[in-house]
Amino acid sequence: MKEKIQKLTEQFGEDLSKVTDLTALETLRLDYMGKKGQIAELMKELGKIPVEQKKEAGQMINTFKQDVTSRFESKKEELVRAEEERMINAAEAYDESLPTENPCGSYHPITLVQRELEDIFESMGFDVEDYNEIVDDYHCFEALNIPKFHPARDMQDTYYLSSKNQLLKSHTSAAQNAIMMKYGKALKEKDRPIRAVFPGRCFRNEAIDACHENTFFQMEGIMIDKNISISNLIYFMKTMLSEVFERDVTVRLRPGFFPFVEPGFELDIQCLICGGDGCPSCKNSGWLELCPCGMIHPNVLKYGGINTEEEPDKYTGFAFGLGLTRLAMMKYGVKDIRVFNEGDLNALSQFVSK
Numbered sequence: 586m587k588e589k590i591q592k593l594t595e596q597f598g599e600d601l602s603k604v605t606d607l608t609a610l611e612t613l614r615l616d617y618m619g620k621k622g623q624i625a626e627l628m629k630e631l632g633k634i635p636v637e638q639k640k641e642a643g644q645m646i647n648t649f650k651q652d653v654t655s656r657f658e659s660k661k662e663e664l665v666r667a668e669e670e671r672m673i674n675a676a677e678a679y680d681e682s683l684p685t686e687n688p689c690g691s692y693h694p695i696t697l698v699q700r701e702l703e704d705i706f707e708s709m710g711f712d713v714e715d716y717n718e719i720v721d722d723y724h725c726f727e728a729l730n731i732p733k734f735h736p737a738r739d740m741q742d743t744y745y746l747s748s749k750n751q752l753l754k755s756h757t758s759a760a761q762n763a764i765m766m767k768y769g770k771a772l773k774e775k776d777r778p779i780r781a782v783f784p785g786r787c788f789r790n791e792a793i794d795a796c797h798e799n800t801f802f803q804m805e806g807i808m809i810d811k812n813i814s815i816s817n818l819i820y821f822m823k824t825m826l827s828e829v830f831e832r833d834v835t836v837r838l839r840p841g842f843f844p845f846v847e848p849g850f851e852l853d854i855q856c857l858i859c860g861g862d863g864c865p866s867c868k869n870s871g872w873l874e875l876c877p878c879g880m881i882h883p884n885v886l887k888y889g890g891i892n893t894e895e896e897p898d899k900y901t902g903f904a905f906g907l908g909l910t911r912l913a914m915m916k917y918g919v920k921d922i923r924v925f926n927e928g929d930l931n932a933l934s935q936f937v938s939k
């Protein structure tokens with residue numbers, strides 16, 4: 586046993602001197618101290634030797650074990666220190682004043698479209714509002730005239746959190762109620778129309794492909810005052826879209842169902858590529874579906890504290906939900922929606938603001 590331990594001690598010294606990194610050190614540790622390592626072997630042998638020699642042999646194994654452990658620890662410290670030094674030297678060698686290929690960074694295409702729209706709406710007197718990504722069932726659905734178990738919820742399956750009835754908002758309409766509460770007083774007391782847009786990230790439980798994402802951006806807009814009608818809606822949408830696409834656009838409304846608007850519409854623009862003659866981009870129809878919208882449902886105005894039971898149609902308003910992601914795809918000719926969330930700089934850094 587004594588001889589064996591002596592040999593192992595020498596062998597360990599030799600093995601240890603060859604170790605140059607932490608991975609190799611760990612392998613060596615397992616060779617000696619692992620479950621099936623050399624020390625475990627020695628302990629097995631200890632069981633077989635005569636009783637009178639056991640005590641001495643046991644002590645020798647223990648000393649060997651302590652020796653291996655302490656040499657192992659100091660080697661580890663040495664290697665960690667060397668690695669730290671190497672990193673410090675590498676950091677010093679890095680010259681951050683050197684120009685890089687893409688020195689300024691760039692804005693995400695959705696940020697660009699969002700800011701452009703915010704500017705346009707601000708110039709038309711709209712307030713730009715921010716809203717939460719986590720909302721409750723009431724704001725996302727019930728305040729929008731979508732009661733529990735309403736089939737319209739199927740189209741907006743989203744991600745539910747385990748606590749307090751919360752979910753990731755499936756559309757920016759979830760902010761409508763809060764905006765009405767915020768600006769309702771000024772509308773009623775000071776005759777200040779409510780004009781607000783609220784961009785935001787939305788989530789839906791979607792199977793992802795080139796046209797569908799589980800995370801996307803919308804920009805909601807509402808305008809509420811006395812005598813607001815569909816012509817106001819058309820005017821604002823047309824003005825905004827002509828600015829975005831930098832040319833006069835032709836729009837049309839088709840009926841569309843959303844429980845929180847009545848009447849509800851799908852707003853299409855005449856295809857900008859073929860001018861309405863029909864081409865692959867518009868699936869030969871001459872029109873592109875761009876933005877659901879409509880006149881705010883009386884229930885939604887009531888839940889938002891705008892109209893009362895006594896005067897249920899004192900104020901009217903329109904709402905629209907512009908797909909920012911969709912708009913960015915059209916504006917920049919991006920064919921695959923996944924590009925926006927993948928974080929690939931080659932794709933994302935091509936876009937510059939005007």
Ligand code: PHE
Nearest residue numbers: 756758843877878904905906
């Ligand atoms: N929130 C709706 C959706 O995401 C869109 C919408 C907004 C429709 C406003 C009408 C009015 O599907």
